[in-house]
Amino acid sequence: MNSEIRDLMRKFVGKYRSMSSTQSICIDDRQISRLRQMIDDARYVCITCHVSPDGDAVGSSLGLAHMLRALGKVAVVITPDAPAKNLMCLPGAQDILVGSHHPDAAARSFMRADLIVCLDFNEMRRIDRLVPMVDKSPAARIHIDHHLDPTVPADLVISSPASSSTCLLLFQILEKAGLACMIGRDSATCIYTGMMTDTGNFSYNASDPDIYRVISELLGRGIDKDEIYRRVWFTSTVQRMKLCAFAILEKMQLYPEHGLAIISLSRQELIEHGYTRGDTESLVNQPLALPGIVWSVFLRQDEDDYIKVSMRSVGDFPVNQVCHDHFGGGGHKNAAGGESHASLEDTISKIIGLAPSYDSYLPDPATPKSNL
Numbered sequence: 554m555n556s557e558i559r560d561l562m563r564k565f566v567g568k569y570r571s572m573s574s575t576q577s578i579c580i581d582d583r584q585i586s587r588l589r590q591m592i593d594d595a596r597y598v599c600i601t602c603h604v605s606p607d608g609d610a611v612g613s614s615l616g617l618a619h620m621l622r623a624l625g626k627v628a629v630v631i632t633p634d635a636p637a638k639n640l641m642c643l644p645g646a647q648d649i650l651v652g653s654h655h656p657d658a659a660a661r662s663f664m665r666a667d668l669i670v671c672l673d674f675n676e677m678r679r680i681d682r683l684v685p686m687v688d689k690s691p692a693a694r695i696h697i698d699h700h701l702d703p704t705v706p707a708d709l710v711i712s713s714p715a716s717s718s719t720c721l722l723l724f725q726i727l728e729k730a731g732l733a734c735m736i737g738r739d740s741a742t743c744i745y746t747g748m749m750t751d752t753g754n755f756s757y758n759a760s761d762p763d764i765y766r767v768i769s770e771l772l773g774r775g776i777d778k779d780e781i782y783r784r785v786w787f788t789s790t791v792q793r794m795k796l797c798a799f800a801i802l803e804k805m806q807l808y809p810e811h812g813l814a815i816i817s818l819s820r821q822e823l824i825e826h827g828y829t830r831g832d833t834e835s836l837v838n839q840p841l842a843l844p845g846i847v848w849s850v851f852l853r854q855d856e857d858d859y860i861k862v863s864m865r866s867v868g869d870f871p872v873n874q875v876c877h878d879h880f881g882g883g884g885h886k887n888a889a890g891g892e893s894h895a896s897l898e899d900t901i902s903k904i905i906g907l908a909p910s911y912d913s914y915l916p917d918p919a920t921p922k923s924n925l
């Protein structure tokens with residue numbers, strides 16, 4: 554090979570190698586050895602995650618539990634309330650101790666634990682009824698999460714808001730701690746689930762090349778990724794399909810001048826359609842498929858005086874700012890949430906009223922983005 558070509562190749566490989574490492578997280582080596590020490594010292598580990606646990610919360614909790622059991626530890630996953638039905642197919646999901654169903658057993662378990670691992674939440678109030686139980690426990694505590702502004706009190710905090718999922722972060726941490734060899738098929742299945750659900754099946758927040766290296770590691774452990782997708786993600790019920798169809802057909806309001814779409818569902822409408830938790834999951838993303846819509850709002854009236862506000866956006870539109878400034882919430886630039894205690898009508902009027910003040914974030918139609 555002549556030297557000119559060799560130089561060119563070196564340059565090319567160097568360029569892409571440096572690009573690929575830009576988003577990979579940096580975890581402090583001291584944190585990793587502390588984590589390893591805490592795991593080695595523990596015999597009875599409780600793992601907990603946020604209320605209304607999603608794929609990432611359940612996936613990371615079960616993924617870690619399987620790994621710890623392979624190490625010979627007792628590992629108990631305790632969730633504040635029951636996970637959505639589609640997650641119950643995950644290996645070990647049937648053994649989850651649900652705090653709302655078995656509060657006494659949950660409290661006893663936390664008291665017995667010598668280590669508690671808190672996964673996928675940034676504030677204690679996110680574990681709802683489990684807060685006093687965890688607070689009372691004498692166990693050492695590890696907190697691993699990817700949400701912004703973590704405030705969970707713990708002996709070891711590993712926070713990485715740049716990570717697309719807690720599951721991805723967990724795998725990278727276990728790998729660094731020399732424990733990847735203890736991750737078997739069941740653990741890998743659970744970890745893959747959270748990586749998949751938190752990125753909409755790798756359709757957003759999924760440009761970190763390390764995601765795909767980790768997927769390849771998980772595939773190597775025998776996971777059936779297509780089956781996980783089908784069972785966990787691409788599964789529905791007649792009620793859910795009809796509710797989402799109704800929401801889009803009858804309840805979607807478009808304000809193209811502000812790049813805005815609003816979908817709202819009242820308490821009454823939810824009841825009429827036999828709503829169960831998880832049925833409106835990812836509905837908020839749908840309007841973003843429309844040309845010119847960069848900001849999507851979904852309002853769900855869970856109680857007469859409580860509306861769950863969810864927002865998604867594309868590009869530079871900062872929905873975390875909208876949620877923070879007006880709905881007592883926050884999140885990421887393109888995915889955020891908050892709440893409203895006004896009526897549904899008043900909440901919609903409020904959003905329409907504040908929309909013009911965010912027009913400066915709309916993409917400039919005179920300078921359309923270049924093609925891919």
Ligand SMILES: [Mn+2]
Pocket residue numbers: 609610673699718719751
């Ligand atoms: Mn998550």
